[in-house]
Amino acid sequence: MEWKGYQPCCRVRALDGAARICPDCGQVLLRCRSFAGCRALLGPLEACPIHVAPRLQLQRGAVLAANLGDRITLPLVLANASGAGGELRLRRLLRMLPGQEPEELTPLWETVRPGEERSFTVETGVLEAGGTSRVSLVLVLATSLGGVDEDYAFATEILLRVRRDETKQIVQNIRVEGGSFAAGASAVVQTGPSVHESWKPADGGPGDAPAPLALERAEAFELRHGIRGYRDEGCRVPSTVELECRGFRADDAPPAGRPFAGGARFAAGRNGRKARADNPTPNDLALRIYRGTGSAVDAERTGRISGRHFELFLQNDRLVLRALGRHGTWHGDAALPAGTEVVLQPGDRIAVLEPATAVPQIAVAMHARGPTVERIVLERRG
């Protein structure tokens, strides 16, 4: 799908809740899941900038300069600048160390309500290199959008100036008495300058005002650490992903489309696909069991499938199944009680009723181009 980007027309047309494509320019309209609160149109993998608006700053008086071998405590403040409400939850706080696994820090609180701020500190550890030293932090923040929790990682870097402490260097002063190195001359060795000047930095020292820090979305970190997307496959499912159903009767399945654009759910169950008085909440995919290869429905077995049996939706750039049916939805060999949610992996199988009867079973395939899943195929077997 060609992604052209939004034009001014799209902002206006998106206010018509039914429009999935801008009638003026043809751009697909990807609304935030909580569009009523923010009116935001998003890129396929973008976090809503209105709902997810963390602001990080160093507190007034933070010291950013030290001597070699010192430790610094960095006082930080995280604010929730969401213009549309909604809590931000600090799920994880990590300090990134070059060439090592990130170090997990434990903040003392979890929630920042909109318009509020909360403080925390980060210890630098012993500063072992002179010059400019970096403290890299990653914050994993969660927010609920349209009833679905989404996690995002944000990274920041704090620069420290570390001065070599010369009292720790051994300086050899050789004073030669007697005017020559001739036999009998003695050498006296002194160590270190006797006076250590305290260092007053011109900048980067105690500041009078809180200093805002750049907080950038860390998509690569999200994927590598399994926060969003499929880590092992190295790919993410965007809201523009195409869904194709194979092996179903023509009336039971929709044509290939993009059901998740705009945060919608894809519903499957016994109820039909057409909205009628007796079917006010039609499914996207009708699940029925037929007698043999004919068109006659096996009423007894089909009757055990719930009107709405399961739903698929996207969460954290992954495909998630939510079981709803009373008579069982199976994920591989595991029975899912109604209300259970499970992340679907490429190659997984969903079974309705029970896997022993194997009817109907649905195989889930994902086709990626590079790091992006472009198409999901649900194939009915049996």
Ligand SMILES: [Zn+2]
């Ligand atoms: Zn447009």
Ligand SMILES: [Zn+2]
């Ligand atoms: Zn939003």
